[in-house]
Amino acid sequence: MFKKVGVVGSGIVGQTLANGFVGHGYAVMIGTNTPAKRDELNSKTNEKVSVGSFEETARFGEIVVLAVKGTAAEAALKAAGLANLAGKTVIDTTNPIADAPPVNGVLQYFTSQNDSLMERLQALAPQARLVKSFSCIGHAFMVNPDFKGLRPTMFICGNDEGAKAEVKAILDLFGFEVADMGRVEGARAIEPLCILWCIPGFLANSWTHAFKLLKG
Numbered sequence: 001m002f003k004k005v006g007v008v009g010s011g012i013v014g015q016t017l018a019n020g021f022v023g024h025g026y027a028v029m030i031g032t033n034t035p036a037k038r039d040e041l042n043s044k045t046n047e048k049v050s051v052g053s054f055e056e057t058a059r060f061g062e063i064v065v066l067a068v069k070g071t072a073a074e075a076a077l078k079a080a081g082l083a084n085l086a087g088k089t090v091i092d093t094t095n096p097i098a099d100a101p102p103v104n105g106v107l108q109y110f111t112s113q114n115d116s117l118m119e120r121l122q123a124l125a126p127q128a129r130l131v132k133s134f135s136c137i138g139h140a141f142m143v144n145p146d147f148k149g150l151r152p153t154m155f156i157c158g159n160d161e162g163a164k165a166e167v168k169a170i171l172d173l174f175g176f177e178v179a180d181m182g183r184v185e186g187a188r189a190i191e192p193l194c195i196l197w198c199i200p201g202f203l204a205n206s207w208t209h210a211f212k213l214l215k216g
C-alpha cells in the first residue's frame with residue numbers, strides 16, 4: 001500500500017512531484033500558504049491532488065516533500081510544524097539560491113562551501129529524516145525522465161538509512177539510478193550541482209540535460 005505524500009510547496013517543482021506521485025499511485029496533498037493559489041493548484045493537478053496549507057500538508061503526509069524557495073525553506077519548515085515532520089521521511093528538493101542574479105550564468109548561493117541548506121534544515125528539524133533529492137535536475141525531468149533509455153543519476157544524501165532506502169525506491173519507480181553521497185554533509189557537494197546544471201541554461205538556453213555517474 002502506497003503511503004500518503006504531502007508536498008509542501010506550490011511552485012513548478014511541487015506541482016510536478018505532486019502529479020508524479022499521483023501518476024505512480026500515491027495519495028497526495030500539495031501545500032501553499034497563499035490561499036489565492038488554491039484554485040490554480042486544483043486545475044494544475046486536475047483535481048487529483050488535495051490542496052492544503054503547509055501545516056495541513058505536513059500533517060497529511062506520511063512522506064513529506066519540501067519544495068519551497070531556498071531563502072524561505074527554514075520558515076516553511078517552521079510553518080509546516082516541526083512536530084508534524086518528526087519521524088517522517090522528508091524529501092528535500094531545495095537549493096540555497098540567493099536573491100541575487102547569476103554571474104555569467106553562475107547562480108549565487110547564500111550558503112558557503114563548508115555549509116549547506118540541508119544541514120541547516122536538519123538542525124532545525126532534528127527528528128525529521130531528511131533526504132536530499134531532486135535538487136540537481138530540472139523539473140521537466142523529475143518524473144519518468146526520457147533520455148533514450150538511459151537512467152539519469154540522482155544524487156542523494158541523509159543521515160537516516162531507512163529514509164534513504166524509502167527515497168531510493170521512489171527514485172527507482174520514477175526512473176532514476178541513485179548515487180548515495182552519504183550523510184547530510186554530502187549536501188555541500190550535491191546542492192552546488194544545481195549551479196552546474198543551470199550554466200548551459202543561462203548561457204545557451206539549453207535546459208534538457210541530466211547528470212549520469214559512470215562507474216569503472
Ligand SMILES: NC(=O)c1ccc[n+]([C@@H]2O[C@H](COP(=O)([O-])OP(=O)(O)OC[C@H]3O[C@@H](n4cnc5c(N)ncnc54)[C@H](OP(=O)(O)O)[C@@H]3O)[C@@H](O)[C@H]2O)c1
Nearest residue numbers: 009010011012013032033034067068069070072094095139
Ligand atoms: N525549478 C526547478 O526546476 C528546480 C529544480 C531542482 C530544484 N529546485 C528547487 O526546488 C525548490 C522549489 O522550486 P520551484 O521552482 O518549484 O519554486 P520556488 O518559487 O522556488 O518556490 C515556491 C514555493 O516557495 C514558497 N515561498 C516563496 N517565498 C516564500 C516565503 N517568503 N515564505 C514562505 N514560503 C515561500 C511558496 O509559498 P506559497 O505556496 O505560499 O506561494 C511556494 O510554495 C527551490 O528550492 C529550488 O531551488 C527547483
